[in-house]
Amino acid sequence: GMSWIITIDGPTASGKGTVAHWVADKLGFHVLDSGALYRLTALAALEEGVAADDVPSLTDLAANLQVQFADYRVWLNGVEVSDAIRAEQVGNLASAIAVHAPLRAALVARQRAFAQPPGLVADGRDMGTVIFPEADLKVFLTASVEERARRRYNQLINKGISANVDALLLDLQQRDERDRTRAVAPLVPAPGAVLLDTSAMSAEDAAEFILAQFAQLD
Ligand code: C5P
Numbered sequence: 001g002m003s004w005i006i007t008i009d010g011p012t013a014s015g016k017g018t019v020a021h022w023v024a025d026k027l028g029f030h031v032l033d034s035g036a037l038y039r040l041t042a043l044a045a046l047e048e049g050v051a052a053d054d055v056p057s058l059t060d061l062a063a064n065l066q067v068q069f070a071d072y073r074v075w076l077n078g079v080e081v082s083d084a085i086r087a088e089q090v091g092n093l094a095s096a097i098a099v100h101a102p103l104r105a106a107l108v109a110r111q112r113a114f115a116q117p118p119g120l121v122a123d124g125r126d127m128g129t130v131i132f133p134e135a136d137l138k139v140f141l142t143a144s145v146e147e148r149a150r151r152r153y154n155q156l157i158n159k160g161i162s163a164n165v166d167a168l169l170l171d172l173q174q175r176d177e178r179d180r181t182r183a184v185a186p187l188v189p190a191p192g193a194v195l196l197d198t199s200a201m202s203a204e205d206a207a208e209f210i211l212a213q214f215a216q217l218d
Contacts, residue, residue, distance in 0.1 A: 004119030128190030
């Protein structure tokens with residue numbers, strides 16, 4: 001195609017973001033971190049005191065987010081929030097509000113607008129199932145919950161944030177459960193998705209695997 005789409009879906013802390021950036025860099029493609037849009041909506045809700053069950057207000061926030069992305073950085077209303085949206089509190093609220101269908105609908109066009117030549121690597125939960133069902137290559141990236149908790153722990157410690165592996169593991173299990181069992185856009189492999197378990201694989205090797213799959217498309 002003239003504009004390629006690669007989707008990478010998977011659970012929290014499976015390494016999707018790192019792998020997506022790696023693949024996009026290699027191919028010179030754009031990248032969409034769709035989770036960031038849910039996190040940005042959550043952050044805006046926290047800042048404006050909007051409750052997690054106030055669906056009309058949350059939907060309004062999602063529809064009117066003033067967002068800019070550049071490299072690994074993101075701005076909300078002109079203020080850089082790259083670190084702020086990574087906080088566990090924001091991730092948990094993002095997961096809680098992501099169950100609301102109207103809010104999700106308000107983010108669809110914004111996500112699809114990222115599909116620009118020469119191509120896009122989109123990571124999230126429903127990239128291959130809902131947002132880009134026509135994608136050229138769909139990947140479902142997983143890793144054991146223990147390994148994901150270890151990775152999240154190391155990320156936090158490297159940022160100088162104190163963390164507890166057992167608490168993180170519980171948190172990941174709860175978030176996975178909610179993402180998998182929700183009625184709208186649940187976390188499931190898209191039809192035709194390539195399954196990739198990265199429990200014993202580096203992000204670089206996962207990216208190389210995806211690039212090899214992409215190279216085989218005709
Ligand atoms: O991927 P990340 O952990 O940043 O996403 C935060 C939350 O946003 C997820 O737990 C999930 O509930 C939600 N999300 C979603 N659909 C996406 C991406 C993220 O529901 N495409």
